[in-house]
Amino acid sequence: MTSTAQDLHPAPVLEPGRTILELRGLEKKYPGTHALKPVTLAFKAGEIHAIVGENGAGKSTLIKLLTGVMPRTSGEVIWEGKPAALATPHEAMALGINAVHQEVVLCRHLTVAANMFLGEENSRFGILQQRAMVREAQKIIDGLGFDLPAHVTLGDLTIGQQQLIAAARATVRGTKFLIFDEPTAYLTRKEADQLFTLIRRLKSEGVTIIYISHRMEEVFELADRVSVLRDGTLVGTRNISETNDAELVKLMINRSIEQIYHKEHFTPGAAIIEARNLSGKGFENVSMTVRAGEIVGLYGLIGAGRSEFVTTLYGRHRKSAGQILWEGKDVQVNSEHDAIKLGMALAPESRRDQGLCLNLPVGLNLNLPIYKRISNNLLISGAQEKTQADRQIADLRIKTPTRNALASSLSGGNQQKIVIGKWLAHGAKLFIFDEPTVGVDVGTKAEIYRLFSALLSKGAGIILISSYLPEVYELADTLHVFRRGKLVATHGFHTADHEDILTQALAEKQEKLGGKT
Amino acid sequence: MSTEAIPAEKPKRNYNALFGLTLLALLVLLWVILSFSTSSFASANNISNLLRQGSMIAILAVGQTFVIITGGIDLSVGAVVGFATVIAAMLINAGVPVFFAILLTLLVGVAIGLFHGFGIVKMGLPPFIITLATLTSLRGIGLLMTNGNSISINNDAFQEFSRNSFLGIPNLFWMVLLVGIPAYVFLHHSRWGRYLFSVGSNAEASRLSGVNVQRTIFMAYTLSGLCAAFVGVLLASRIGIGNPTQAEGWELQAIASSVIGGTSLFGAVGSVHGPLLGAFILATINNGANLLNVNAFWQRVITGVLIIVIVYFDGLRRRGGK
Known part of the structure; x- marks a missing residue:
């Protein structure tokens, strides 16, 4: 922790590197739980500070204290050199502290523009200047490089796009200190990249960012420093250049990284389910087989047709063409009830x-x-x-x-x-897991993966949908790649590398990802 | 592993029991106060009367509660009661044996409930709208059938029933137990009861877990219609006439009883004992106000205030319990 107590003079514009916010023994107790043990930490102006930790480690509590959603039990918060009470969300916002949450908290029925200016509408003589607001919002969105219209209803956008709007909204309000709480949980890689560009741009404008994520590679891609919480205790703060994956994971869970992806290989048995040239809403002509004892991974961007494909298998939607074979026999799955009776189980995305x-x-x-x-x-x-x-x-x-x-x-x-x-x-005999580890901490992830092995050993088959490549890559015996409703590639366990799979999922070469901009 | 930030929440069942006891205590308190402040309250006659008054709303409230637990509402129950008095009266006067007349009337209630289910599940109408529509049209159909007149029932045995008592307790109150006990078993000890709660909490999650959501909704409205038709039979017996304009506003009393009894209008929270107690608390207040010569108009105001107070404290405790 850097101690910069001597230069705590209120300055109109903080130079990068000065302390903008300091926590001194910040603590929160709930009845029966010590959610946050006294934390002392200083945030520098213009840094991207990642906070990692398992669920329940105290990250959400910390955010709630900083955004004034909950009162602290004890300790002090020093904002730009002066003690701040942070008793109400309003006070936090007035200081310039804002948060973008994992789940979008905006009005789905209003337009993008209306959401951007919610609470600060542009009006003349009490009449809303709707066109001006749409124009203004569009300018902001274009300026951030998002390819989104400002006049549409927010609910018509994907969750990922809504998240980008939520982030854009936070930036237009004189924010000096912005907290991102797992913003990429529901984002595609492309959307995540847009968000990262935005975050770096905010940093260059002097905004301090707290970035909370379960995804280590994001932390390394973005952050300047990283703090680790475990059991409500701050167990360490590191410069990003002086640490690595393994050290952080070890700090977080007291366990090594190899133990997380728990993969046992079983000899596949008979086919449980087979889709033959199956088409339906959002996907077409998909054929695949799931056998007992294997994990079939479906990778692709959100909206590539993976979820639609499995919900059709599960009887939620009607197929338009093709066949479903269950244990070799042609079956009609007209409802979830039929699917469950056959022996399917679906753990849905949300x-x-x-x-x-x-x-x-x-x-x-x-x-x-x-x-x-x-x-x-x-x-x-x-x-x-x-x-x-x-x-x-x-x-x-x-x-x-x-x-x-x-x-x-x-x-x-x-x-x-x-x-x-x-x-x-x-x-059940066939388990369909749609994004089973979104918003789940490393420890729970490891437990869920272990559970997969237990199911396989009992002769079940698993379909695993994930937008998180390492997950399907490390776990799937057969990996199918979806793009725009079609199955475009199939790989065995570790028979292709990340780059190839990503390219297949994205198709366009210029969208090839991985590096910093 | 980390220790999770689990709020120290009390188990749900204890909470339900506690809330039930609080309501019971309120009811007993009202009775004690009224016994001391009026000379006539504690008389056998008045108590019987009170039980009769409360019974019919209590039965309606039970059916209503099933619907509210699924996250819906049934505004038609008052109109169904009135309509059922007409059906029962016509059938009995036409010489149909009382047993079959009652059975047919109950079937009409079932049919109305099925219609509500159809409108909600198949036509996609909001429960508020479809039951509001039947509320007005049933009154209209009843008036058309009777030309706006009351039909006197010429069957003394049928009318005797509601005036008589068994073991010193009015028959009408026994009917509350006849409905309430199976309803309790159904709601809390059968899987259909669990499905009512799960559909009210999250229909999509229930569907994906293999619960037949459509059938559950059909079931809730059908039971509500059945309860309402049954109350219609009881009312016909009590007043001896069939009249489609009877039971005006009873749907609101049923909803009020249910809500006072701890049912959440957002769905997924409710019981059987709660609405029963709620109905008798309302009946006691009306009865007591009559005995104390409180202006009848004030009774309505008191009922409204009571709803706000009880639901507010209930909400406070639910939040405080977290």
């Missing part, structure tokens, strides 16, 4: 929207697919309901006070374990 009943107990969520089995014609067996739920909670090490706690009270990683765990007791 756990909040599709995966969980958030305001219901953990136990009910875990048992939802198997209520038929644990009840007779009339009544649920209370004893079985309890033992089934408790077994999953123990097996998956879901951190919850009891099975009666609401799903919403759990952290993201533990919620994801419920989404997966509810299918374990059900005993």
Whole structure:
């Protein structure tokens, strides 16, 4: 930690390298939990400071304290040399502290322009100057290099695009200190690159950035310094040039990086499901087979047709042409119900929207697919309901006070374990995991991957969809690459390198990625 | 591994039981206060009367609660009650045996509920709209059928039923138990009950977990329609006439009872005992206000204030519990 206490004079414009924000023993206690143990840390003006740590390590708590969403228990925050109370979000914003959250918190029904100026509308004599605002918004968006229209409804954009708008919005408000909370969780690589360009540009304009991410390569690509939180304690701050992946991961979880991607190879058995020239909304002419004991990875950009393909397998959408064969037999899957009866299980992409009943107990969520089995014609067996739920909670090490706690009270990683765990007791043969580790910390990731192996060893097959290449690359026995609704390439385990796969997913050579701009 | 920031939340069931006890305490408190402040409240006659008054709304509230748990609302129940009195009266006067007349009337309620399910699931109409539509049109159909007149029921045995008591307790109150106990088992101990909650919480997640969401919604509205038709039969028995304009505004009393009983209008939160207690709390307030010679207009105001106060404290506690 750099101590710059002697030059804490309030200056109108801070030179790069001066301390803009200093935390002195910042601490937060919830009833029963010490979420953030006293943290002392100084942020320099114009730096990109990454913060990494597992879910529950205290990152979100830190953000909430800095943005005034929650009051601190003790400690001091010094902003530009003066103590700041940061008691309300309004106060934080007035100082110039803003945050871009992982989940977009904007009005989906309003236009992009209306969202950009929400709360600071341009009006003349009380009448909104709508056209002027659209023009102005378009200028800002174009200036940032995003290829997005300002007049469309925000909800019509992809989540990734909405995230870019949220970031753009934060930049137009005299922000001096901007916090990004896992901004790329739902972004395609191209969108992420646009965001990185924006972040670097903000840095060059003197804005201080806190960048929170689970993705190590992003941290190394962007950040100047990185701080590691573990169990609510700041365990270290490093200059990015003086550290590496392995050291950070070790600081975060006390475990080495090789132990995360846990891959066991099984001899593939009989085919479980086969798609023959399957077409449907968003994809066409896709053929593939999943055999017992193998992981089939589907890689591609968001919108490349991967999710549409699996939801069609799962009966959510109708196929327009082609065949689905289940264990060699031609089947019609007309509803999710049919799919589940055959032996499929889907852990969907968005756990909040599709995966969980958030305001219901953990136990009910875990048992939802198997209520038929644990009840007779009339009544649920209370004893079985309890033992089934408790077994999953123990097996998956879901951190919850009891099975009666609401799903919403759990952290993201533990919620994801419920989404997966509810299918374990059900005993499916084909598991479809759509982005299973989005917003999940390294430790939970490792547990989820271990779970894959356990499923495979029992003779199940897995379809793994991921936008995160290392994940499918390290885990998939067969890797299919999707681009614009078509299956464009197929690889075996480690038979192609990252560059080739990326190029196949993107097609256009100039979009080849990896380096800094 | 890290220690997660899990808020120390109390288990849900304890909370439900606690809230139920609070409501029960409120009801008992009201009864004690009224027993001391009026001479006539504690009389057997008045208590019987009170139980009769509360029973019909209580049954409506149970059906309504099923619907609200799925995240919907059934505005038609009052109109269904009125319409059912007409159907029952016409059938009985036409010489249909009482048992079959009741059965047919209940089937009409089921049919109305199925229609609501159809409108919501198949036509994609919001529950508020489709049930509002049946609310007005059912009253209209009833008026067309009766030419705007009341139909007197010529069957004494049918009317006796609602006036009689069994073991000193009015028959109408026994009907609350007849509906309430199976409803409790259904909601809290059957998988269909679980599905009502899961659909109300997240329909998409339920669908992907293999729950038949459409059937669950059909079921909720059908049960609400059935409860309403049953109340219609009871009302016909009590007042001895069939009249489509009866039970005006009962849908709002049913919703109020449900909400006072802890049901969340956002869905996925509710019980059976809550709405029952809620209905009798409302009935007690009306009854007590009558005995205390409080202006009838004030009773409406008091009911409104009570809804705000109870729901506010309930919300406070839910948030505080986190």
